[in-house]
Amino acid sequence: MDQATLRFLIQLGIIGLTFFMLINASALLVLAERKIMGFMQQRYGPYLVGPHGLLQPLADILKLLFKEELRPKDADKWLFTLAPIVSVTAAFAAFAAVPWGAETTFFGLLDTPVKLGVADVNVAVLVVFAITSMGVYGIVLAGWSSNSKYSLLGGLRSSAQMISYELAYATALAAVIMLAGSLSLRSVVDAQAGYWFGFIPRWYLFLQPLGFIIYVIAGVAETNRAPFDFPEAEQELVAGYNTEYSSVRFALFPQAEYINMTTMSAVATDLYLGGWHGPFLERFGLGWVWFLVKVGIILFGYIWVRWTVPRYRYDQLMQFGWKWLFPAAVLNLIATAAFILYFNA
Amino acid sequence: MPDAVLFYVFAAVAIGASLLVIGQRNPMYSIMLLIASFGALSALYIQLDAPFVAMAQIIVYAGAIMVLFLFVVMLLNAPQEDAAQWDRTHPLRRPGMGRFGAMLAALLIVQLVWALVRVNDAGTAVGARGDVADLSSVRSVGRVLFTDYMFAFEATSILILVAMVGAVVLAAREERR
């Protein structure tokens, strides 16, 4: 088989592997969330299905698939089904621009190295931002088309929250882009290779601590996770925008949420934590292991925060986003710009 | 060859979705179709070596302006144009007026196309001139934007401020004392 077809097949394989790993990530997160929640609450999480409950997500999916597909009579026929599709498509598509490993020749199998990641776009940061902002439509449409007051309120609040926190998110991103000098995620990661003084890695986390905190908080708010999950909290709004959904259409919403979490964590890893760079493993082409470890740590942080901190009331949430987070992000941007000008003058 | 196929596909989606936008009774469907049209236009921009504009189109138009439209339609909960009245008054059903208007639109298309294909180098391939790497880099867009077009940039920021204040003032509920 000549190099061109081999390369094509390997790139197809990488795309398939990324998709497969994303689906597995959402399944694992379902289990991880319940296990970690259980341990924090001094109890076992699910442990009956499979060893240590590892097959629990499979049981959950099977249960959901066998439920009856409901659609309220006056719900808009097309938009009701379109909403979860938009949510999940945007969630998966956003990960397409995120690189998760260095270039590799697969131990000499290929003549020229192939990059580990679905696509290497030179405006990758913008692509991720654009597609995650399309995810808002899934929630808005779900809330509207269900023709129910809980859904509408939840949908409106949720989408207003997502749009508000997009500002702080983008401004924190802008500061990192200024430091790296490029919009391509792969360049941003490669700018973080190496060490200062031999042992401190050159992560942007150390250059932009405030930016990292702002980014993570905005990411949590973007994905509608606690403590910013008022619009879909069970105690407040029945289930918010997905009240009227059941079975497969319902299953797609939490899946979209978990994939969004994974994408946010992956982008945070690429932007602030040095992506796939780390001691030892890179020499053997195993940088992606470090990537997985770092993404896992951030995801653990997501789950940890959810079950530790009480949720914000909706008006407190919006005030926090507009009056505290966004000005802090702007300050961060200005300080970074001043820092760059001063040290590179 | 695949370039041309992609161009025709995206152009067809953009034009088809826009035609459906103006033909829909329900404004929600119009908005969703317009988002599809914007997506196709964004793909055309990528073909024209303008990735920044393509992504700005998705972020600004499809991701922000259309959400604004969607919110307004949802909050107003405007009654859909009443079906019977729609049948009576829909432009494509009204005997004289509608057909006349559609004919005028077709005439406009013919006129514009005739004028545009007589542009000097309408036959040359787009992409013949200019360095692709330089054109498609955000760095060069930024450099020209902040040097040659600095005044317009600052004026635009004031424009957005004015629009923000104006929108809040216009849509505010009158205080009942």
Next chain:
Amino acid sequence: MIPLGHYLVVSAVLFAIGTAGVFLRRNLITILLSIEIMLNAVNLSFVAFGRAQGTVDGQIITFFVMTVAAAEAAVGLAIVIALFRHRESLNPDAFTSLKW
């Protein structure tokens, strides 16, 4: 390679569709959407011409057009909300009280 004329034809057709929408539809929201279609058509022709010239100026003008479109959509929708509060209708024919 696609000739410049093709992009201009697409732009012209989109512009005409937008114009038809503004004139023929009796719903304020749809009229505003048709205006957005027209602005997009113009954006496309700017970028196409800019690319044909080999400069980046087309993209920059597009940037400004998008900003103006956003501002105009915001203010336009605020006006629509204010109007709707008075007449409970989105039909432009309901706002003809100043007609002589």
